[in-house]
Amino acid sequence: MPLLEIKGVSFQVGAAKILDDLCLSVEEAEVHALLGTNGTGKSTLAYLIAGCEGYRPTAGSILFDGRAIHTSKIHERAQLGITMAWQEPVRFEGISVAQYLTLKNRALDPAPYLEMAGLQPARYLTRMVDRSLSGGERKRIELASILALRPRLAIFDEPDSGIDMLSLRDIINVINACKENGSAVLLITHREEIALIADRASQICRGGIVCSGSPEKVAAYYKSRQCLTCDTEGCADGRP
Numbered sequence: 001m002p003l004l005e006i007k008g009v010s011f012q013v014g015a016a017k018i019l020d021d022l023c024l025s026v027e028e029a030e031v032h033a034l035l036g037t038n039g040t041g042k043s044t045l046a047y048l049i050a051g052c053e054g055y056r057p058t059a060g061s062i063l064f065d066g067r068a069i070h071t072s073k074i075h076e077r078a079q080l081g082i083t084m085a086w087q088e089p090v091r092f093e094g095i096s097v098a099q100y101l102t103l104k105n106r107a108l109d110p111a112p113y114l115e116m117a118g119l120q121p122a123r124y125l126t127r128m129v130d131r132s133l134s135g136g137e138r139k140r141i142e143l144a145s146i147l148a149l150r151p152r153l154a155i156f157d158e159p160d161s162g163i164d165m166l167s168l169r170d171i172i173n174v175i176n177a178c179k180e181n182g183s184a185v186l187l188i189t190h191r192e193e194i195a196l197i198a199d200r201a202s203q204i205c206r207g208g209i210v211c212s213g214s215p216e217k218v219a220a221y222y223k224s225r226q227c228l229t230c231d232t233e234g235c236a237d238g239r240p
């Protein structure tokens with residue numbers, strides 16, 4: 001049984017069908033890349049999986065560990081072990097980095113998680129989470145907090161986006177640390193070189209999956225049909 005199973009999910013807002021009969025599964029401890037150009041529905045899918053306010057499938061179901069979760073609230077899904085890295089960095093202010101990393105588990109030693117995210121514990125543990133941290137530092141602290149949670153499923157939505165871009169090496173380190181923790185990862189990206197670090201990949205186009213398989217296969221397909229021409233010439237895969 002897959003850890004996460006998305007079965008025929010559609011999401012419609014007014015007349016706009018943002019996701020249309022989308023199917024995707026993520027296995028236990030698997031890194032699965034979701035590859036697609038801008039506006040194809042990647043973040044929307046992430047919000048539907050996490051259970052964000054206002055995001056409930058208009059058709060289809062989402063199963064986690066075999067049980068339907070698509071009507072559960074965001075905190076119920078968090079309790080099951082679904083965690084999402086937001087596109088914008090930490091919004092928590094006024095507490096120390098050490099406190100931030102141990103919000104859920106006071107007994108945890110936060111140092112190794114900071115290190116995995118590329119920050120020296122000695123320099124950062126006592127710093128306050130505030131504007132004195134750069135965008136890149138905040139991003140790393142947030143990644144460390146996700147590692148410290150040891151979720152069953154971590155969703156990373158374009159982990160390289162933002163003001164201070166993280167390098168491919170940083171992202172590989174964090175994803176590998178997740179895997180070593182035993183977490184499954186849904187790695188959302190528009191860059192095929194990032195998808196290549198996954199165990200399996202799927203390409204999304206116009207709200208549906210058009211290609212699934214090894215990252216090499218999906219990346220090659222993505223490069224050949226980036227769907228960049230979709231808007232002017234119609235979808236190469238015949239999606240409406």
Ligand SMILES: Nc1ncnc2c1ncn2[C@@H]1O[C@H](COP(=O)(O)OP(=O)(O)O)[C@@H](O)[C@H]1O
Nearest residue numbers: 013016018036037038039040041042043044045
């Ligand atoms: N709540 C919403 N209402 C209307 N349109 C939306 C809503 N959320 C997203 N969209 C549209 O759906 C499409 C997919 O958006 P998104 O999931 O953010 O794409 P991606 O993350 O792949 O860039 C975009 O065209 C976006 O404008």
Ligand SMILES: [Mg+2]
Nearest residue numbers: 042043157158
């Ligand atoms: Mg997005």
